[in-house]
Amino acid sequence: MDLTGPCSVARHFRGNPSMKVLLLCPSLAGAGVERRICTLLKALVEDGVDVQLGLLRNEGEFLQDATHGPLVFIPCHSLLTNMVRPISRYPDMSTVFTGMYQIRKLLLKLRPDVLVTFTLETTIPMYFVSHMKPGRQVKWIISEDSNTAKATFDGAFPRSSLLVRYGLRRIYRRADHISCVSRAVRKSVIRAYGVDDSRLSILHNPVDLDKVNTAVNEVPIMDVGDGFIVAVGRLVRVKQFDLLIRSFAQASKSSELRLVILGEGEEQQALVRIADRLGVKDQVLFLGFVDNPWVYMSNARMLVLTSMHEGFGNVILEAMAAGCPVISTHCGGPEDIIRHRENGLLVDPNHKAIAKAIELLLDNPGLAQDLAKNARLGLHRYDPRVICSQFRGILEEVAISDRQRLVKACEH
Secondary structure (H helix, E strand, C coil): CCCCCHHHHHHHHHHCCCCEEEEEECCCCCCHHHHHHHHHHHHHHHCCCEEEEEECCCCCCCHHHCCCCCEEECCCCHHHHHHCHHHCCCHHHHHHHHHHHHHHHHHHHHCCCEEEEECHHHHHHHHHHCCCCCCCCCEEEEEECCCHHHHHHCCCCHHHHHHHHHHHHHHHHHCCEEEECCHHHHHHHHHHHCCCHHHEEECCCCCCHHHHHHHCCCCCCCCCCCCEEEEECCCCHHHCHHHHHHHHHHHCCCCCCEEEEECCCCCHHHHHHHHHHCCCHHHEEEEECCCCCHHHHHHCCEEEECCCCECCCHHHHHHHHCCCCEEEECCEHHHHCCCECCCEEEECCCHHHHHHHHHHHHHCHHHHHHHHHHHHHCHHHHCHHHHHHHHHHHHHHHHHHHHHHHHHHHHC
16 A cells, blocks of 8 residues: 555554554564563553554674564665665765665555664664655654663763754654653753654663563583572673672672673673782682573572663563562663662662662671562563553554544645
8 A cells, every 4th residue: 555645544444443553673683672672562562553663784693583473674775785884984974874764665665654663773764764754654762771861961971962962852843743751861861952852752672571480490501500699781982890799809708709790791801800810819700791691690699780870670580580679779771670779779879878778788688588588579560561561551542643634634
């Protein structure tokens, strides 16, 4: 069906109340966002939503988890690849150009009613595509899963921060709706980009309890015993694993206690040197990326998150689902999940406060057990079916508002 005008789109909505939804992600290589997309995809398909997953690169460790719904990948044309080669030394710019081509092709091929972009790698090229003459109207939702706005204000782009802020402000104001993963992210989007509150919603990440319950019974790839603290995430500056290692060195009262870090990143060698300098090199284990982090969480004394800022904090929910007590710094998203001393501990982002919290749980196993028990009791709010229902409500509200606007346009 060729829908080229607003009246045609209005008739389409009237005659076919179901929506066609396209979730758009750069790839399935990563961690939190990619796992969230796979969980949402599965829940939406099971709920009967006509949904497809579009990728700019057909790669990633989570491809095996994206089997519940149709996955679409359109490779970049070789001619365009040759055209952008002169600017290949500016990878961000060439990625935008190739992304524009791929997204445009996806929209023409799939003709979705609602498009949801995840991460700036799809959001930025979609902004430019949205200015092109469309074959049909598509409602655009940005899924804001990390606190990009706060990172911008904190100087993540120091060379051109004013230009970046201006550009992102234009991009986020162009979208029809922005789904924020936490209250902290929502607050940052309003502050940084001046988006009207009526176009924002909060949609927390889901946690697949059934998957975690199955995974915790598997055998870990490396046996590290049960006397350890676990941390999970990319080894990058914003995660502040250096702060965690310093806190661990201060709190560790026994050479038998270990810190197990699951994740990869450019800071690993620097972190190894820090552990060596603090005398805990033999107690800090870097296991890299693992397919099943939950089996380690289920056997750990606690999980500690020391991020500078977090959009939400998926690992906190996953640790709670695995029955692991959690400690987190005050860093945004985790404050939507943790109620201090009820289902976890929230502490200031300094090594003394973190070390004190670690010591508290090590010395009080009863408290740790109570925190883990209370945390698991509250996880029903993050069931994929609950989050899927909320997400579907957002999708339908955006689609209906479009339909009402289009119907009015047809009546004049």
